[in-house]
Amino acid sequence: LAKTTQPISMDSYEGQEVNITCSHNNIATNDYITWYQQFPSQGPRFIIQGYKTKVTNEVASLFIPADRKSSTLSLPRVSLSDTAVYYCLVAPNYGGATNKLIFGTGTLLAVQP
Amino acid sequence: SQTIHQWPATLVQPVGSPLSLECTVEGTSNPNLYWYRQAAGRGLQLLFYSVGIGQISSEVPQNLSASRPQDRQFILSSKKLLLSDSGFYLCAWSTGTGQTHKGLLRDSYEQYFGPGTRLTVT
Incomplete structure (x- = not known):
């Protein structure tokens, strides 16, 4: 399983764009990159998933370079409610088996007023 | 719509006592089910997963066990709790x-989490 590395914490201010980068040097050909968000005392919530280039949804954008050894989660115009832990995961494609997500310690994003 | 329930929400148990946590899912059939544990200030640790009734895979050997007596019911148990639990x-x-969610055939990378149970072993 590919190991991921991301900053332990980040600070930002309301209204700013936040970019959280994750490295996954040993990513395999069939691996997908997935990001989750977790608020205190709650379960994680799926944010976005991608394989290459750029993926955008109503919440965030995910940028993946051609070598796929890193990815960047971009949160546009963050608010105080975006303060949470953000997990970068590399999800192996088991081709029919379960999808076992390996959560690291994540990045604690603190948004200040 | 799909919902996932866990109970109890909080639990305080003495060392050596048994444990039973229950999880049920509504609004879907034949889901994959998972149990995770998160220690204070740490990431999530996958404990067990199940692809069907009676099918349990353990990720971390320990004094916990899991069972899936029904399609949408997942139970986490222990005979004797440790402080580290x-x-x-x-x-x-x-x-x-091969199943669909919201009408789309998709990979199962998206997991839906319940509200959680906070367990304190004293």
């Missing part, structure tokens, strides 16, 4: 292989 226990589900 304290933590936040989360149940999650995902669509099984």
